Every structure is written in C-alpha cells, then in structure tokens.
Amino acid sequence: MSFFFYTAVGLLSATFGSLVGLGGGVIIVPALVYLGPWFIGQHISVATAVGTSLAVLIFTAFSSTITFYKQKRVDFRSGWLYFITCGPGAMLGSYTTQFVNAQSFQLIFGLFMLVMASLLVARDYIKPLQVNWSIQRTFTDAQGKRHEYGYGIVPALAIGLIVGFISGLFGIGGGSLFVPAMVILFRYPAHVATATSMFVIFLSSIMGSVTHLSLGEIDGWMVLGLAPSALVGGWLGAKIAGKLSGKALLWVLRITFFAVAVKMIAESV
Incomplete structure (x- = not known):
C-alpha cells in the first residue's frame, strides 16, 4: 500500500507542480499530513x-528544468539573479518551520494560497505594470509571437528573498508566488515564468533541504519512495506545459490555488 501511495503522490505532485511551476509541494505536504496515517500507518x-x-x-525541479531547457523556455540570467536571495531565504524559512504548530500552519498556508488565487483572477482585470525596467528581455513562442518583458535588479532580489522564505517555510517550492510576480510585475510570458520558476526552485530546494536535514526534519525513506516517480512527473509536466496555451496554464493555477486554500482553511478551523 505504501509503495502505491508514494508512487501516486510523487507522480501527481511532480506532474502538476511542473505543469504550473509550483514544484508540487502543494500536493505532497497535505498528502503526507492527512493521508500518511491511512496509507503508511504513521502520523507525520x-x-x-x-x-x-x-x-x-x-528531483521534480531538476527533471522539469532539463525538459524546459530543451524547449528553450528557461531564462537563466534572471533565474540566477532571483537565486542570490532565494537560496538564503529558503534556508531561513526552513529553520522557521520548527516554530509553527500544525493548526497555525494550515491556516497560514490556506490564506496564502487564497491570496495568490485571487491575485491571478484579478490579473485579467489588472494591467501588468508598464514600467521601463532597467533590464529588458524578449521571447518568441512556438506560434512565432514575440513577447517583451523586463525586470529590475532590486525588485527581483526582494521577490527572491520573499519567495525563498515561503518556499522553505511551506515546502511548496515557491512557484505559487514566483509565477504571479513574474507575470504581473515583470510581464513574463506564462511559459517562461513557469520554466524559470522551476529552475530557481531546483537551486533553492537544495539549500532549504540542507537546513531541514540538519534539524532532522527529512524522512529519507519517504524521499526514496517519492523521488523516482517525481523524476518522471517533472519530465511529464514540463512536456504537457509545452502544449498548453498561456491562458490555459493560468487557469490551472487559479483552480489549484483555490482548491488547496479551501481545504487547508477548513481543516484549521
């Protein structure tokens, strides 16, 4: 039973997480906390x-980043910039997790996802900031449409720090904040935001995991159970993402955030 549980959770979380640039933690964390006692016989x-x-x-982010790289969707230049603060932020967030009780975690997690979902819905009615950022980039999609976007060094570093902290605190990868920020503030095409987010998640997850490992908060057997299917899911999600339109990708994000938010908030009250 535990084998099928790990395989299903790893594959589903990685496929979906890679598809929308989240990393998959929005599925893994609730699954381990709520379903762990049923399927693997222990409270987590x-x-x-x-x-x-x-x-x-x-593993998820590594697999999907490789696939996105082959599709030429990853903006490595901005990715490394975000990581300058995202990495240390992930370590700080990971350290903070030990001080948050389960009920508070669920409520904060749910409210955070609700805010992100609302932000993405409002995106259709809010024009992206028309700021002449100091760094300008272009991207041509598969249909030949040329997209222009840009970012500033200081705002990018600030976003990296916030996202890194949230990533380490919730174990969700940080894409839930990265992708909306890239799309709304910097006008990234949705596919480039998703791909670049997964690259930064890969780097920051390593640093955050080091902190969790030092605190004894990583179950090695669970990682071994989840990692193989997560590798497959990361590749599969990136492949599927390449076939979806930008609008479809954003709707997947919205529905996911609302569903997770309602579940977590309901469990905390």
Whole structure:
C-alpha cells in the first residue's frame, strides 16, 4: 500500500507542480499530513512533511528544468539573479518551520494560497505594470509571437528573498508566488515564468533541504519512495506545459490555488 501511495503522490505532485511551476509541494505536504496515517500507518508532523517535500522538489525541479531547457523556455540570467536571495531565504524559512504548530500552519498556508488565487483572477482585470525596467528581455513562442518583458535588479532580489522564505517555510517550492510576480510585475510570458520558476526552485530546494536535514526534519525513506516517480512527473509536466496555451496554464493555477486554500482553511478551523 505504501509503495502505491508514494508512487501516486510523487507522480501527481511532480506532474502538476511542473505543469504550473509550483514544484508540487502543494500536493505532497497535505498528502503526507492527512493521508500518511491511512496509507503508511504513521502520523507525520508538519515539519517532517515540509522538509521531505522540499527534498523531493529537488528531483521534480531538476527533471522539469532539463525538459524546459530543451524547449528553450528557461531564462537563466534572471533565474540566477532571483537565486542570490532565494537560496538564503529558503534556508531561513526552513529553520522557521520548527516554530509553527500544525493548526497555525494550515491556516497560514490556506490564506496564502487564497491570496495568490485571487491575485491571478484579478490579473485579467489588472494591467501588468508598464514600467521601463532597467533590464529588458524578449521571447518568441512556438506560434512565432514575440513577447517583451523586463525586470529590475532590486525588485527581483526582494521577490527572491520573499519567495525563498515561503518556499522553505511551506515546502511548496515557491512557484505559487514566483509565477504571479513574474507575470504581473515583470510581464513574463506564462511559459517562461513557469520554466524559470522551476529552475530557481531546483537551486533553492537544495539549500532549504540542507537546513531541514540538519534539524532532522527529512524522512529519507519517504524521499526514496517519492523521488523516482517525481523524476518522471517533472519530465511529464514540463512536456504537457509545452502544449498548453498561456491562458490555459493560468487557469490551472487559479483552480489549484483555490482548491488547496479551501481545504487547508477548513481543516484549521
């Protein structure tokens, strides 16, 4: 039973996480906390679920980043810039997890996802910031349409720090904040935002996992159970993402965030 549980959770979380640029932690953490006692016969603490999820995200993000790289969708230049602060932020967030109790975690997690979902819905009614950022980039999609976007060094570093902290705290990878920020603030095409987000998640997950490991908050056997299917899921999600339109990708994000938010908030009250 545990084998099928790990395989299903790893594959589903990685496929979906890679598809929308989240990393998959929004599925792994709730699955381990709520379904762990049923399928593997043991209660899993929030800290262990978060630490284990972040460790598995290394495999998910690595697999999807390679696939996105072959599709030429990853903006490595901005990715490395985000990582300057995202990496240390992930370590700080990972350290903070031990001080948050389960009920508070669920409520904060749910509210955070609800805000992100609302932000993405509002995106259709809010024009992206028309700022003449200091760094300008272009991207031509598969249909030959040319997209222009840009970013500033200081705002990018600030976003990296915030996203890194949230990533380490919740074990979700941070794409839930990265992708909306890239799309709304910097006008990234959705596919480039998703791909670049997964690259940064790969790097920051390594640093965050080191902190969780030092605190004894990673279950090695669970990582081994989840990692193989997560590798496959990371590749599969990136492949599927390449066939979806930008609008379809954003709708997948919105529905996911709302569903997770309602579940987590309901469980905390």
